[in-house]
Amino acid sequence: MTALDTLRPPAKSRIISAGPFHNLLFWCFCFLTSYIGSGLFWTFLGYKDISALGRVVLQVEDDSPLAGHLTTGAIITKLNDHSMASSSIDRDPWTSFLKSTKNDDIFLGWCIDSNALDSSGKECCLPDESKNDTLSCFVANTVPTRVGCMDPIPILTSTKTTDRCESGTDCRNGHVCVRPAETEELLRLTIKGNELEPDKVVLWSGPRE
Missing domain, CATH: 2.30.42 (Pdz3 Domain)
Structure with missing residues (x-):
């Protein structure tokens, strides 16, 4: 004898009917979301896509x-x-x-002062040197290539579109177009x-x- 068999008929009928009832509710939910679109449904509930x-x-x-x-x-x-x-x-x-x-996920470089790049240290750009916690290696697309160790925060966090460049020709006089070295994370x-x-x-x- 199972636990269900020991119940009185009214209680037993409620348990038996609960399964089909929940299935009906789930079917109505699926029908509603498909009819009005899931995006509208979640918007109605207060969510935004x-x-x-x-x-x-x-x-x-x-x-x-x-x-x-x-x-x-x-x-x-x-x-x-x-x-x-x-x-x-x-x-x-x-x-x-x-x-x-x-x-290749950085499409554009940044315009920085040419003298600042040239006067910066080069140690962080050398393969055998330990990484500096505050400076990163930047590479200018010049001939010959110029590199320098710069603080990346003021350069890379700028939201000014005028600071971005494809090459040095996009920068004003006295500036070069740089990108972080590929070794930088x-x-x-x-x-x-x-x-x-x-x-x-x-x-x-x-x-x-």
């Missing part, structure tokens, strides 16, 4: 170096120069980018602004994982 803008930050670990720079609910619109907006070509650009091993996260704050760029130094 931001996949056309980028990726939303759901949580930041307290001990993460990014904890003081990223907040829950922030929208990341770019990783380096790659848009994080979903498209018909790439539904998950976030995963595609982080799994990529290519070094630097990642720029562009955070969408709002009515009170403009977009900002957060710089991550370390492996992408």
Whole structure:
């Protein structure tokens, strides 16, 4: 004899009918979402689809170096120069980018003062030298190639489009177009602004994982 057999008929009938009833509710839910569209359904419940803008930050670990720079609910619109907006070509650009091993994800360089580059140290650009925690190796697309160890934060976190360049001809006199050396592990996260704050760029130094 099972536990169900020991119940009185009214209780037994409620348990037996619960299964079909829940199946009916689930069917109605599926029908409703397919009829009005899942996007509209979640909008009705108070959710908003931001996949056309980028990726939303759901949580930041307290001990993460990014904890003081990223907040829950922030929208990341770019990783380096790659848009994080979903498209018909790439539904998950976030995963595609982080799994990529290519070094061509920085499309444009940055214009910096030519004298500042030339007067900077070169040690961080040498293959046998230990990495500097505050300086990164930058390479200018000049002939011959010029390199220098610079603080990456003021350069890479600038949101001014006039600071970006394809070559030195895009920069004003006395400036050169530089990019981080391929050996540098630097990642720029562009955070969408709002009515009170403009977009900002957060710089991550370390492996992408």
